[in-house]
Amino acid sequence: PRVAVPAKHQLLGMGLRSCIALPIVIDGTAVGVVQLHSDEPNAFSDAEIALLRQVTGNITFSLQYLHSKESAQYLEFFDTLTALANRSLYLQRLDAMIDAGRQAGRGLALLVLDIAGLTVINDGLGHHAGDLLLQLVAERLKNTFGDSNCLCHLGSGRYVVAAIDGDEPESAATVLRERVDYSFDAPFVLNDEELRVSIKAGVAHYPDDGADAEALLQRAQTALDRAKRAGEQYLRHSPDMDAEASERLSMTNRLRRAVAEEHFEVHYQPKVDLRSRTVTGVEALLRWPSMTEGYVSPAVFVPMLESLGLIDAVGRWVIGRALAEGAAHFAACSEPLDVAVNVSPRQLRREEFVDEVLELIARVPRGSMRLELEVTESMLMADSRRAGAMLKRLRDAGVTVAIDDFGTGHSSLQILSRLPIDVLKIDRSFVRDLPSSRSDRLIVQTTITLASSLGMKTVAEGVETQEQLDVLADLGCDAVQGYLLHRPVPAAELAAWMNARKRRVLG
Numbered sequence: 001p002r003v004a005v006p007a008k009h010q011l012l013g014m015g016l017r018s019c020i021a022l023p024i025v026i027d028g029t030a031v032g033v034v035q036l037h038s039d040e041p042n043a044f045s046d047a048e049i050a051l052l053r054q055v056t057g058n059i060t061f062s063l064q065y066l067h068s069k070e071s072a073q074y075l076e077f078f079d080t081l082t083a084l085a086n087r088s089l090y091l092q093r094l095d096a097m098i099d100a101g102r103q104a105g106r107g108l109a110l111l112v113l114d115i116a117g118l119t120v121i122n123d124g125l126g127h128h129a130g131d132l133l134l135q136l137v138a139e140r141l142k143n144t145f146g147d148s149n150c151l152c153h154l155g156s157g158r159y160v161v162a163a164i165d166g167d168e169p170e171s172a173a174t175v176l177r178e179r180v181d182y183s184f185d186a187p188f189v190l191n192d193e194e195l196r197v198s199i200k201a202g203v204a205h206y207p208d209d210g211a212d213a214e215a216l217l218q219r220a221q222t223a224l225d226r227a228k229r230a231g232e233q234y235l236r237h238s239p240d241m242d243a244e245a246s247e248r249l250s251m252t253n254r255l256r257r258a259v260a261e262e263h264f265e266v267h268y269q270p271k272v273d274l275r276s277r278t279v280t281g282v283e284a285l286l287r288w289p290s291m292t293e294g295y296v297s298p299a300v301f302v303p304m305l306e307s308l309g310l311i312d313a314v315g316r317w318v319i320g321r322a323l324a325e326g327a328a329h330f331a332a333c334s335e336p337l338d339v340a341v342n343v344s345p346r347q348l349r350r351e352e353f354v355d356e357v358l359e360l361i362a363r364v365p366r367g368s369m370r371l372e373l374e375v376t377e378s379m380l381m382a383d384s385r386r387a388g389a390m391l392k393r394l395r396d397a398g399v400t401v402a403i404d405d406f407g408t409g410h411s412s413l414q415i416l417s418r419l420p421i422d423v424l425k426i427d428r429s430f431v432r433d434l435p436s437s438r439s440d441r442l443i444v445q446t447t448i449t450l451a452s453s454l455g456m457k458t459v460a461e462g463v464e465t466q467e468q469l470d471v472l473a474d475l476g477c478d479a480v481q482g483y484l485l486h487r488p489v490p491a492a493e494l495a496a497w498m499n500a501r502k503r504r505v506l507g
Contacts, residue, residue: 093150108165113224277504284322
C-alpha cells in the first residue's frame with residue numbers, strides 16, 4: 001500500500017519549517033511511516049536523525065515479529081490454498097461440536113469427500129488448474145453450508161464437512177449428502193471451460209463410529225477408501241471396514257518393504273506363432289511371493305503400487321530384470337525372442353521414461369532379444385500426441401510396441417493409424433466365449449482385419465481351450481498366449497521347456 005506524506009506546500013502552510021519521514025518496511029512493502037515536524041529550520045541534527053532511524057528500526061522489528069507470529073499461527077491452523085481449517089484446527093472444532101451434541105443428546109455426522117480425477121486435471125491442464133479447482137470447490141462448499149467452521153481441507157482433493165443431528169435419526173448425514181450433491185450439481189468454470197466434477201464420499205456417525213474427533217475422521221476416511229475401491233459414490237462406515245483397513249495397512253507396509261528389498265519375481269508366459277507353431281516371444285509378468293499366503297494376486301498389489309506412487313520404481317525394475325533374464329535364458333534361441341513388458345500410464349507420463357528404458361537396453365548384449373512394451377488403449381487415447389512421440393523414440397531404438405487389451409477402450413482409428421504400433425493384443429474377454437459367441441467372433445475378426453490393414457500383428461491372450469485356438473487360427477490371428485500353451489513360470493523353467501521342444505510347441 002502507498003503511505004501518504006503531506007506535500008511541502010501543505011507543511012509550509014501549517015507553519016512548519018522542518019520535516020523528517022522514515023518509512024516502516026516489512027518484506028519489501030511500506031506499511032507505515034514515522035514522521036516528525038518542527039517550526040524551526042534545520043531542527044534535526046545528524047545525531048537526532050540517527051536516533052530516529054534506530055527508533056524506526058525497532059518499530060519495524062516489533063511489527064515484523066507480530067506479522068511473522070500471525071503468519072505462523074495462520075499456517076499452523078489454516079490451509080493457505082483454500083483458507084479452510086486444516087486437519088489440526090478441524091479436529092479441535094470437531095471435538096467441540098461432539099461435546100455440544102453430547103450435551104444436547106444428539107449425534108453428529110461427518111462426511112469426507114474426494115474429488116475424482118484430480119490427477120488427470122493436474123496432468124492434462126497443469127497443477128495451477130488443479131489448485132484453482134480446489135479453491136472453487138472450497139468456495140462452493142462455503143456458500144452451500146454457510147459456515148466455514150464445519151469445513152476442512154485435508155489436502156489434495158479431500159474435504160471434510162460435519163453437522164449435528166436434528167430431530168430425526170440420521171438427519172445430519174442426509175442433510176450433508178444433499179448439500180454436497182447440490183454443491184457439485186453445477187459445473188465449475190476453469191480457464192473459460194465448464195468442468196463437471198464427480199466425487200466419492202465416506203460417512204461416519206457419532207457415537208456409533210467413534211467417540212472423538214480423531215476416531216470419527218479416521219472411520220470416515222476408511223469408508224471413503226472403500227467407496228473408491230467399490231465404485232460407490234457414498235458409503236457409510238461399517239465395522240468390517242476396520243479389519244479390512246488394518247489388513248490393507250499391513251499389506252502396504254509389506255509391499256513397501258518388498259519394493260525396498262526387491263522381493264519380487266518375474267514369470268514368463270510364451271507367445272506362440274500360429275503359422276510356424278513356435279514360440280516367438282514371451283510376456284514378462286510381475287509376481288509377489290508372500291511368506292504366508294503364496295503369491296499375492298497382481299489385481300490386488302499392482303493398484304496399490306499405483307496409489308502409493310511406487311509403480312515407477314517397480315516398473316523400471318521389471319524391465320531391467322526381464323532384459324537380464326531374457327539375455328541369460330532365451331538368447332540361445334536360433335532367432336531373438338520378443339520379451340514383452342507391461343507399462344503403466346503413470347510410467348508413460350514421465351519425461352524420463354524413454355531415457356531410462358534406453359539405458360536398460362544398453363546393458364544387455366545387442367541382438368540377444370527384442371524388447372516389446374505393452375501399453376493400454378485408453379492410455380494412448382488420453383494423450384496420443386505426447387505418447388506417440390515417446391513411443392516413436394523407443395521404436396526407432398528397436399523397441400516394438402503393442403496395445404494391450406485392445407477393444408476394451410475407445411480408440412479413434414484416425415489416431416490409431418498415426419501411432420507407432422506394431423501389435424494389437426486381443427483382450428481375453430473376447431476370447432473366452434469365442435467358439436459360441438457370434439458377436440465376439442465378429443469383434444475378433446474385425447480386429448484382425450484392422451491390424452492387417454495397418455501393418456500390425458495380432459496376439460490373442462487368455463487362450464485356454466483347443467476350441468478357442470482353432471477359431472483364432474481360422475480367423476487368421478498371428479499369435480496366441482494362455483494356459484492352454486503354458487502358465488507363467490520363471491525364465492529357467494520356461495527356457496528348459498522350450499529347448500526340449502526346439503521352440504515348436506504346437507503339433
